[in-house]
Amino acid sequence: MPFETENDPNRLPHLIRRARVVLWDFDGPICRLFAGHSAERVAGDLVSWLEGRGLRGLLSDNERQTLDPQVVLRAVDRRHPGSDLVAELEERLTQEELRAASSAWPTPYADPLIRTWTAVGSRLAITTNNSPRVVRKYLASRGLVDCFAPHIYGRTQELRLLKPDPHCLNRALSAMGAAPGDALMIGDAPSDLAAAERAGVPFLGYARNDRKAKFLLEAGAESVVGSLETLLKLLRE
Template structure:
């Protein structure tokens, strides 16, 4: 609680990863099934089957396909399909406990909020509109770029958020749930707090170097009310 309060005290803007800290995006539309469909599509489009591993991570398929696609056509087609799948998932995705209230309290306290995610900005915005949260984020919803090489841990989406909010890195705090989130934040000088919904997530964040990890967003929500 003390750590959370100290982090928020100096933050005029809070950047949120989307899937994990705000929503359980794939709860009703599993990422593993999406990855299977993307892998089959990539194979039909010409990516060597031996290069397409069994994985539950659709973004991994997107990255691999891009490396075998000098024209950009394959990656573009997979991007369209993945975005469609994510928007569909966003229609039923449940919120992370305390996430809605945290966003509301941050905004009520005069802080800007932004999304910095490897998911589609369209999916994140669809979810925020459904939850009545879009008004807090405005135009500050930054999803993956067309180039998969710019996915986190590359800081591209964070850099876009800093530019759109007009905020210096030292004035920002990022809430993320993966080592990639942590590395992206550190690379641009943004403070970071990890959200870990289980022991595996907590261990991965701490091994990456995150000093601040919370197991519930309630800690941050309470701190936002006091900071």
């Protein structure tokens, strides 16, 4: 069921029909990566690891209390960009994401939507702030690698280029030879929307609950769906 984000009933079918290339965020639209492996605990473990090295002062009180491990990683990178410390912290997060991939929950209707979109001739890419190693592991477990490979663009050592920077979207568009206006970005966070806007790519929000929808709408998203079934039905029509 789409959220009431607009008055034009033709907007969503138009977005779907014109998309020659579909850029997917990973954690959210494709799966809930940390469904069985608490992101809050991972963030706490990263903070504890830093404190064990006498680096408590690198983080503000808010950053130490965050529920998001990416916040910890990016905070350290802002203070020590490109350092060995950041590289080690990033690898620790990647290992936690790899563990999480084994118990991730598929987003309802994501698998058939991905296969159907591929079958009708659209090309798909992943544009995510997660490790590309993690994405490949999850997609392989679902038999979906061939729907995306080789177009999986995830976190690199240059953390300043994570979304909302459009770097991963621009990499995908360049590699696929696609114009921004011929693409569609599907994401579940305001940072996805910001990256899409900066890349000139139309955006479709996915929100699994009202709280997520509220964040996207307040950020300016014009189209938000609460279920990927909506897109699957439009595509099959």
